[in-house]
Amino acid sequence: MLSKRIIPCLDVDKGRVVKGTNFVGIRDAGDPVELADHYYKEGADELCFLDITASHEERKATYKIIEATAKQVFIPLTVGGGVNSCDDVAKLLQAGADKVGINSGAVRNPKLIREAANHFGSQCVVIAIDVKRIGKSWNVFVRGGREDTGLDALEWIKQVTDLGAGEILLTSMDADGTKAGYDLDITSKAASLVNIPVIASGGAGNCQDIVDAFEAGADAALLASLLHYKELTIAEIKQKMLEAKISTRY
Numbered sequence: 316m317l318s319k320r321i322i323p324c325l326d327v328d329k330g331r332v333v334k335g336t337n338f339v340g341i342r343d344a345g346d347p348v349e350l351a352d353h354y355y356k357e358g359a360d361e362l363c364f365l366d367i368t369a370s371h372e373e374r375k376a377t378y379k380i381i382e383a384t385a386k387q388v389f390i391p392l393t394v395g396g397g398v399n400s401c402d403d404v405a406k407l408l409q410a411g412a413d414k415v416g417i418n419s420g421a422v423r424n425p426k427l428i429r430e431a432a433n434h435f436g437s438q439c440v441v442i443a444i445d446v447k448r449i450g451k452s453w454n455v456f457v458r459g460g461r462e463d464t465g466l467d468a469l470e471w472i473k474q475v476t477d478l479g480a481g482e483i484l485l486t487s488m489d490a491d492g493t494k495a496g497y498d499l500d501i502t503s504k505a506a507s508l509v510n511i512p513v514i515a516s517g518g519a520g521n522c523q524d525i526v527d528a529f530e531a532g533a534d535a536a537l538l539a540s541l542l543h544y545k546e547l548t549i550a551e552i553k554q555k556m557l558e559a560k561i562s563t564r565y
Contacts, residue, residue, distance in 0.1 A: 317534070317562070318360070318562045318563050318564045319529045319533075319534060319535060319536070319556065319561055319562060319563055320360035320361055320514075320534065320535035320536070320563075320564075321358075321359055321360050321525075321535070321536055321538065321549055321552055321553065321563070322359065322360060322361045322362065322363050322393075322514065322535050322536065322537050322538070323350070323351075323354040323359050323362055323363070323537075323538055323539070323542050323549075324362075324363045324365065324516070324537045324538065324539045325347050325350055325351065325362065325363065325364050325365070325539075326365050326367050326539065327347050327364055327365065327366050327367065327377060327380060327396075328366075328367050328368050329368070330347070330380065331345070331346065331347070332345045332346070332347050332350055332543065333367070345543060347364065347380050347384070348380060348383045348384050348387075350543065351364075351384045351388050351392075352384075352387055352388060354542065354549065355387075355388040355389070355390055357548060357549045357550065358549045358550060358553065358564075358565070359390060359549055360390060360391075360535070360564055361390055361391040361392070361393065361535070362384070362388065362390060362391070362392050362393070363392075363393045363394075363395070363416070363484070363537060364377070364380065364381065364384075364392065364393070364394045364395070364396075364412075365394075365395050365396050365416065365443075366394070366395070366396030366397060367396060367459055368396075368459075377394070377396070378406070378407075378410045381394055381407065381410040381411045381412055382410050382411050384411065385410070385411025385412075386411075391413040391414060392411065392412050392413050392414070393412065393413065393414040393415070393416055393441050393484075394407045394410075394412040394414075394415060394416065395415060395416020395417065395418060395441070395443050395484075396416070396418075397420075398415055398416065398417045398418075398420050399419075399420035399423070399424070399427070400420070400427065401427070401430050401431055401434055401435075403415075403420075404417075404431050404434075404435060404439070404440075405435075408435065408439065413439070414438070414439050414440070414441050414481070414482070415431070415435075415439055415440065415441065416441045416442075416443040416484060417431070417440065417441070417442055417443065418442070418443040418444070418445065418457060419457035419458055421442055421475060422455065422457050422464055422466065422471075423457075425474065425475070425478060426478075428440060428442065428475055428478040428479055428480055429478045429479050431479075432478070432479030432480070432481070433479070436481075437479050437480065437481035438481045439481065440479065440480050440481045440482075441480070441481065441482045441483075441484050441514075442475040442480040442482070442483055442484065443484040443486065444468060444471060444472065444475075444483060444484065444485050444486070445457070445460050445486045445488055446468040446485065446486065446487060446488065446498075446501060447460075447463070447487075447488040447489055448489055448498075448501075449463075452467055452468070452469070453467070453468035453469070453501050454466060454467065454468060455467075455468050455471050456488060460488050468501065468505075469501075469504055469505065469508060472485070472505050472508060472509060473508055473509065476509040476510075476511055480511060481511060481512075482511055482512045482513075482514060482534075483505060483509065483511065483512070483513045483514065484514045484516060484537065485501065485502065485505055485513055485514060485515060485516060486516035486517045486537075487501060487516070487517040487518060488517065489517075490517040490518025491516075491517040491518065492517070492518075492539075492540055493517075493518050493520075494518065494519065494520030494521075494540065494541070495518055495520055496518050496519070496520060496524040496527065497515045497516075497517060497518045497519060497524060497527065497528040497531070497533075497536075498517065498518065499527055499528065499531040502515045502528055502531045502532060502533050503531040503532050505532075506531065506532025506533060506534075507532060512534035512535060513532065513533055513534055513535075514533065514534065514535040514536070514537055515528040515531075515533035515535070515536050515537065516536075516537035517537075519536065519538055519540075519541055520541070521541075521547070522547065522551060522552050522555035522556075523555070525538070525552055525555070525556070526555060526556060526559045526561060529556070529559075529561050530559075530561075538552075553565050
């Protein structure tokens with residue numbers, strides 16, 4: 316059985332880590348390199364940087380953050396935000412990323428997924444999908460959650476898998492930052508639909524929420540607020556996982 320992963324997520328804006336609720340109400344959470352180093356030493360399995368504005372000037376700053384992090388953190392690093400071409404993927408990998416998250420760029424140009432997978436390998440391609448419940452289903456949102464694409468989330472998850480994605484980073488906009496628990500419904504449906512890892516994101520409020528996500532089929536859990544504001548430690552989370560008989564690297 317593959318070990319389940321704990322992945323701290325650092326949303327970066329203008330060189331700082333920030334966090335909000337339901338994709339709004341953004342507030343400062345610290346220095347990205349310092350936080351990355353702290354989580355690495357605390358036992359994180361991977362790290363995820365998401366450049367939430369990704370303008371030209373801020374992307375240059377993000378490269379520097381990735382380079383600095385890669386020099387002192389020796390676990391897989393996923394970086395996303397503003398990725399629209401294979402050239403963007405190459406630049407992030409060259410800066411020190413191990414995997415690259417693609418969201419809006421994949422919706423605009425689904426062929427990018429296959430091109431990136433063929434060129435760099437599927438293991439490098441993480442498709443980030445922001446979803447919001449609309450009636451009895453979920454729609455895919457892009458541009459930082461500002462635009463409803465009208466795409467059915469489960470259909471998109473299946474499509475990106477067929478195109479060569481190596482992982483799905485599935486964020487529930489409804490649950491994001493609420494600490495009310497992950498959306499287990501969409502998590503379990505996604506995990507049962509595809510044979511690649513699904514990372515649950517959005518809504519963790521305590522250790523049991525994380526265990527619930529794994530029991531729903533998630534392969535990894537993305538965490539932000541709980542860790543950034545020191546409400547939980549990675550050691551506490553992994554102890555709870557061991558008690559629940561969930562395989563983890565400890």
